[in-house]
Amino acid sequence: MQSWPVQDAKARFSELLDACQHDGPQMVTKRGKQTAVLVPVAIWNRLQANAQPSLKQLLLSDEARAELTLPARGQARRRPPAEAD
Template identity: 75%
Template structure:
């Protein structure tokens, strides 16, 4: 994976994009620290389809509509509270 400083990626965006399409993902750094990655759209779609479903998708799915079983309540005791003076 080739690394591009953000200034170079901005100044030579067309070349940056071509490198992504022909060579694969391209890393962008800001002040020497990794900041972002440019990847081809096909790779992005593959990653999105392989990702786990979102919370919204889980809650709206038929799999989420099951009976919720809760454990029986225990014999918890309350702690003693000293009266305020």
């Protein structure tokens, strides 16, 4: 994956886009730190299709939810209270 400083990415965006389409994902750095990645739309769509749903999506979905396994009641042991000094 080729790395582009943000100044070069801005100044040569067409070249960055062409490199992304031909060579795959391109890293953009800002002050030497990795900041963003430009990926071809085919890779993005594949990543989105494989992504796990968010908690909000799960709670709002109409799909059946799996049964939760709850621990048996009455088997927890409490610690004795600490003695006051």
